Amino acid sequence: MFCNQCEQTAQGIACTKAAGVCGKKAEVAALQDLLTYAVQGLSVVASEGRKNGVVDNAVDRFAAEAIFACLTNVDFDPDRFANWINTAVKLREELKVKVKNAGGNVNFTEAPVSYTPAPTLAELEEQGDQLDLIQKLDTNDDLRSLKQLTLYGIRGLAAYTDHAAILGHEDDAVYAYIHDTMADLARQGQSLEQLVGLALKCGEVNIRAMELLDAGNTGTYGHPVPTEVPLGHKKGKAILVSGHDLRDLELLLKQTEGKGINIYTHGEMLPCHAYPELKKYDHFYGHFGTAWQNQKKEFPEFPGAILFTTNCIQKPEESFEANVFTTGLVGWPGLVHIGDSKDFTPVIERALEMDGFTDDLDKGTVLCGFGRNTVLSVADKVIDGVKNKDIRHFFLVGGCDGAKPGRNYYSDFVDQVPQDCIVMTLACGKFRFFDKKLGDIGGIPRLLDVGQCNDAYSAVQIAVALANAFECDVNELPLSMILSWYEQKACVILLSLLHLGIKDIRLGPSLPAFITPNVLDVLVQNFDIKPIAATAAEDLQTILN
Incomplete structure (x- = not known):
């Protein structure tokens, strides 16, 4: 191969x-x-x-x-x-x-x-x-x-x-x-x-x-609204949904109503809690798990059925694959695939057979739901914050996560961002730091979860609106993009940013193996794209000084 x-x-x-x-x-x-x-x-x-x-x-x-x-x-x-x-x-x-x-x-x-x-x-x-x-x-x-x-x-x-x-x-x-x-x-x-x-x-x-x-x-499903999402669990039967597909989640929520099963999200399904038409289900409870690299450890610990919608991890280990189901294009040999009928009965029956959570556990909450409608609704506060120098800089820190070493750079970066700066984030890369409590600036949270990877569209709309408000080019905004990549959706989002003429993007933890030195030179010369530095502190110093 x-x-x-x-x-x-x-x-x-x-x-x-x-x-x-x-x-x-x-x-x-x-x-x-x-x-x-x-x-x-x-x-x-x-x-x-x-x-x-x-x-x-x-x-x-x-x-x-x-x-x-x-x-x-x-x-x-x-x-x-x-x-x-x-x-x-x-x-x-x-x-x-x-x-x-x-x-x-x-x-x-x-x-x-x-x-x-x-x-x-x-x-x-x-x-x-x-x-x-x-x-x-x-x-x-x-x-x-x-x-x-x-x-x-x-x-x-x-x-x-x-x-x-x-x-x-x-x-x-x-x-x-x-x-x-x-x-x-x-x-x-x-x-x-x-x-x-x-x-x-x-x-x-x-x-x-x-x-x-x-x-x-x-x-x-309506525009996302700021939503506190529990990270713990409550006693009862459970199904965990990972991946990206909102429609499959909605159908599962409908089919599990009244059955005594709580639905939890994992990975990039976290932003689903912020959609009004999904929030209305009482048994749509919380978010389970932390980061991509911990999935193989976390999933066997989940005492319920697991549903994968679109790409999310490597093939589940045999020790718990009997509890795993897939839908859409997701398929691995040996796993039960829910076909086009979208009848989730096998998932539901398996969840009812399992123990579920035997107690309640409070592990705090995280805040999501900062799509473009929410952020732009407080644009006047954001603009005033910048003009009054309460907000010095914005960082978009996000992208695809993976298990390869070196990705601690992104959590280090967010840890070291100064108190007068705001971090926007999206995609699964945020799970390196999504539960950090960074406080707020004038009521605006310093950590804004924009959503899934495709919600890069929202992030772009926010940037364009701010540029228009300040009557400047997007590249002249006090905004820096610190992106991680893992797979091909990250590749196409990067191409979208380059098409828009956005420059000075820092990409990591390593540059694509398929990019030759000459092609990289074209990207550097035209877009000033660069690899992340050896440490987050180095990049922060370069950007802010």
Whole structure:
């Protein structure tokens, strides 16, 4: 196998052995490459189809799901990948007929368009291994690096696109970009400048995808409001929900009403407590667990059923996998998957069989719900605080978390932020420090939880509104971005920030292995992007002095 798409990749270079650091086996890596290749073929045809008025929403939705499935820690089930590969080719051939009937060109020269899947799973795995997808993206190291950056960005974009579509919010322009770009990645001959533009375009389109998802979340569940969330537990049966999917949580809450089961969140589901339409459920109680790196320790200690919605951790250990269920695109061999029916009866029955919590435990609370509506409702206080020099600086400290050493930098950073500064945070990176009590400045909490990773859209809207209020550019605000990355949603959010022209971003704990020195130089020269320093104190001193 060859996989270097995430931050924890082996030796900071690539995972090349029988299994990756994340637990993904070489066979699954091969199938993911093969699925990507099959989707490239489908996208070539879909892109041509759009030129002739042939648009198939089923093809668009499938492509987003299939690309999303290749994102780190989403699905490690070989059988599901085999099904996606065969479906991609079936849809490709059906779409060819439609394009031909519409007068379009179907004499494609791109190799993925003529790909034929092998008949058995073992042979599909061999096809994927022989494909060597990443190395064959381009013979030039720098061009291949930019293609990887775009491909990984599209995987993050596909995740947000899929989440938004589940809530009924779609934009054909997003699907068109995905197809056009997947098709372009199957071709050779682009210049460095063209591929830089392709990557930045990914960031631009992702802003639209996050806007769609924001509209879906807030339109369905209301705008988040500041909410105190218990970190302890109360006596009774329990289900823990981890991941990102608000709709699955809502359906579970409905199906567990009156059954004596309390629902807890984990990871990036914490912000769900702030949505009015989810807050109304009396049995939606609190948040369990602390940080990403503690999940394997924490989950076996949870005395109830566990539901994973979208990517969250490596495959659960056998010691507690009987209590684990998955939904959406999440899949691991041996785990029960809740299908499209969204009937959570197996999860509920398992929770009722288990002991649940046998006592009440008060571990304090954390505060969430500081989306753009909440923050901008007190914008006058924020502006006055800056003008009166009560607020010296804003830091956005967040991003994706992981288990690789070095991430204590982010908790150290927040610990050392001066008392006259405010920290905004989002995504799972905040769980390094989300329960710190930093106090407030003039009634404004010094630690503002903006939400999930996709709520980077809210953070951008806050920054733009403040820039407008101060009649300056976003880069002229007393605002610094200190970001961690782990997987591909972080990649596409970074591309979105670069598209917006935001500069001086500090990224860590290490730079992407797939970025070559020449490509890094382009990013440094144009955006002043830089790695985090050896210590938080060094960066704070540089920023504030």
